[in-house]
Amino acid sequence: MSQKVRVRFAPSPTGPLHIGGVRTALFNYLFAKKHGGDFLLRIEDTDQTRYVEGAETYIIEALNWLNIPFDEGPGKEKDCGPYRQSERKNLYKQYADALIESGNAYYAFDTAEELDAHRKDHEAKGKTFIYNWHNRLKLKNSLVFSAEETQRKIDNGEEYVIRFKSPENETLQLNDIIRGEMQVETSILDDKVLFKSDGMPTYHLANIVDDHLMKITHVIRGEEWLPSLALHVLLYRAFGWEAPKFAHLPLILKPTGNGKLSKRDGDKMGFPVFPLQWKTADGEEFSGYREDGYLPEAVVNMLAFLGWNPGTEQEIFNLEELVEAFELERVHKAGAKFDPEKTKWFQHQYLQKVDDEILAKDFEDYLGEKNVSTALNLTKIVTLLKERATFVSDLWEQGSFFFEAPDSYDAKAADKAFKTETPELLQKVVSIINATEDFSAENLSEKVKGWITAENIGFGKVMMPLRLALVGEMKGPDVFDILSILGKDESISRIEKAMHFIDQK
């Protein structure tokens, strides 16, 4: 295999790119980059009835956000364009004709209604209607009509499709990089439509022609295509082309394990299924990882582990490391259940890696949106809070008290922490704080703890009410860090406020 590796991601623009599609794109990207190859984007819009405005833009934006851009595709035209199948429309007919010429395909004039009736009829008898060798001579097609009659029908403008003539009795040997060898009896294959009556090819024809013309060496796609593999291999053979290598990726299943992850599952179960937010034409909204505050690196890492693993215990991989470690052979065969909790874990890991200064800037923007302004050192606050934050919004969740003094106290905690002797103790804390010039957390800690130990008071009696006074709840980072950041005046003011509160109880 000396030729350059070329892979493609070929979504159809019927809506936002689902997480499973993104994973397929990612694996294609990783494989291409690992082998120094090209990653192409091809838009499969042969079904014009399902075209959705904005879907293509969405796909491109999503790939860019995740940092897995394509090398060739719409807007990045190279030698194999155009990259939208609708723009390649006039190309396909000749290939369908060639197949008819070589006896591998035929014209069929059965209407959709007729076929439907056949299917219903069979179903009623508990059988399945398959359009193939066993009945094609009883149906309306160029195999039963004379050449003249067929031509006359076409000239008369009768609608027709072109069907592939599947071999009758052959055992096909199929190979898949992930799944290995498989056998399929061609006798159970049906004569798939290759060319539709609307003048467009079906996926099956278009994808073989395009993959060939675009010099695709490896087809990496979802498992839902596995049943079509035999047809595709047969098609390559009929054309006399060398087939690319195939790899079928395992499905992504719902967290509950039943069925593949669908677009509505996410919002139903409280996690995004799409990389970017999406609004449908009729106003329905789907959340996206970007808008929910995820870092693209975290999403990529999470996606990479959906059906693949490096075989080591390392779990955190940046893009370069993924490219380095990725191997199709290590992709799993079984479906991968999607775990939103693990996704959060990845996000948490990546948030920890973000530089505090940068995070502080993001946090500042977030505060701005909430109309909170502050003179406090945000970098310091971020350093303290970050460990327990998964998203930037958690910084607010964890640390809003830095910016807003508590005006009430968590009832349960107050019950436990605020006792009759508390004001007296807090008064002492105030005087210690007041007398402290070096307002570092270490120094404050030393002073206050020194006093507690010396007087043999018990830490709980002081630390709990102190925290409650400063925070309003039993949460947040180390109490002395909070004091240090809040500063002397604010700290004392909060403590005195709490003393008042207790007195009035």
Place this chain on the structure above:
RNA sequence: GCUCUAUUAGCAUAGUGGCUAGUGCAUCUGACUUUCUAUCAGAAGACAAGGGUUCGAUUCCCUUAUAGAGUACCA
């Protein structure tokens, strides 16, 4: 129904024809002179079932069960 595919703890998975089947998430316990949804330490928990092959199978084969995909003039 038919075709194809899969099945290691609650979940994602690693791994092996033969010592205590590894890791992460979740769970539980302890510690951090006592906030915790954080951190640290520890614990419990699995090879779907039944047949073979074999000295020996979670690992190979068959059957069953379960799950999934496909079965369109959709991709």
